[in-house]
Amino acid sequence: MGAVFVIAFTNAGTNTAQAHPAHPTVDREVSVELKTAAALRRLRLISAPEAVSFLLLLVCSVLKRTTDFNAVPVMGMVHGVLFMLYVAFWADSWLRARWPLGRSLLYLVLSVLPTGGFFAERMLARECEEAVVAARAAAKTPATPAGDAVGTA
Numbered sequence: 759m760g761a762v763f764v765i766a767f768t769n770a771g772t773n774t775a776q777a778h779p780a781h782p783t784v785d786r787e788v789s790v791e792l793k794t795a796a797a798l799r800r801l802r803l804i805s806a807p808e809a810v811s812f813l814l815l816l817v818c819s820v821l822k823r824t825t826d827f828n829a830v831p832v833m834g835m836v837h838g839v840l841f842m843l844y845v846a847f848w849a850d851s852w853l854r855a856r857w858p859l860g861r862s863l864l865y866l867v868l869s870v871l872p873t874g875g876f877f878a879e880r881m882l883a884r885e886c887e888e889a890v891v892a893a894r895a896a897a898k899t900p901a902t903p904a905g906d907a908v909g910t911a
Contacts, residue, residue, distance in 0.1 A: 790854075791893035797854040798889050801847040801865070802882035808844045809875025811837040816872060844869050855889070 815837045818829040848869070852862045865881075868874030 789893055789896050791889060791896045794851075794854040795886060795889035795893050797847070797851045798882055798886040801844070801851045802879055802886055804840065804844050804847055805869070805875040805879040805882060807875075808837070808840040808869065809873060809879075811840050812872055812875065841869065844875075855885070 811833065815830070815833045818827075818833045821827045822830050845866075848862075848865055851857070851865075857865075865878055868878040
């Protein structure tokens with residue numbers, strides 16, 4: 759019935775520095791250490807707001823039962839979204855940082871404790887700092903090409 763057109767843009771066989779002299783070639787490959795540091799930072803940044811929303815949800819639950827004030831539906835949704843983001847970022851961090859099972863479960867358990875997110879944030883701050891240092895060290899270390907043998911003359 760209809761035709762499907764596919765257009766593919768490639769730079770095969772061209773030198774991007776020659777094709778665009780105003781824009782020098784930039785290595786867009788991001789190191790694994792840098793991706794790990796970014797995943798840890800995302801988890802760290804969501805852990806404190808998730809903990810605050812959990813505490814506010816508890817306060818709203820008490821106020822609902824003791825007064826006519828009912829903010830539980832709103833705070834419940836806010837906390838639910840933040841908790842789902844926390845779990846998604848936790849899974850990403852677990853896969854990238856290759857945590858042992860105990861550490862990964864610790865971060866997951868801290869997310870369901872009322873003030874656990876604050877402790878997770880402090881622990882992740884140290885771990886994130888270590889990952890950034892590792893990423894900077896890896897960036898300064900020159901990579902050896904795959905065909906070269908190290909240590910041979």
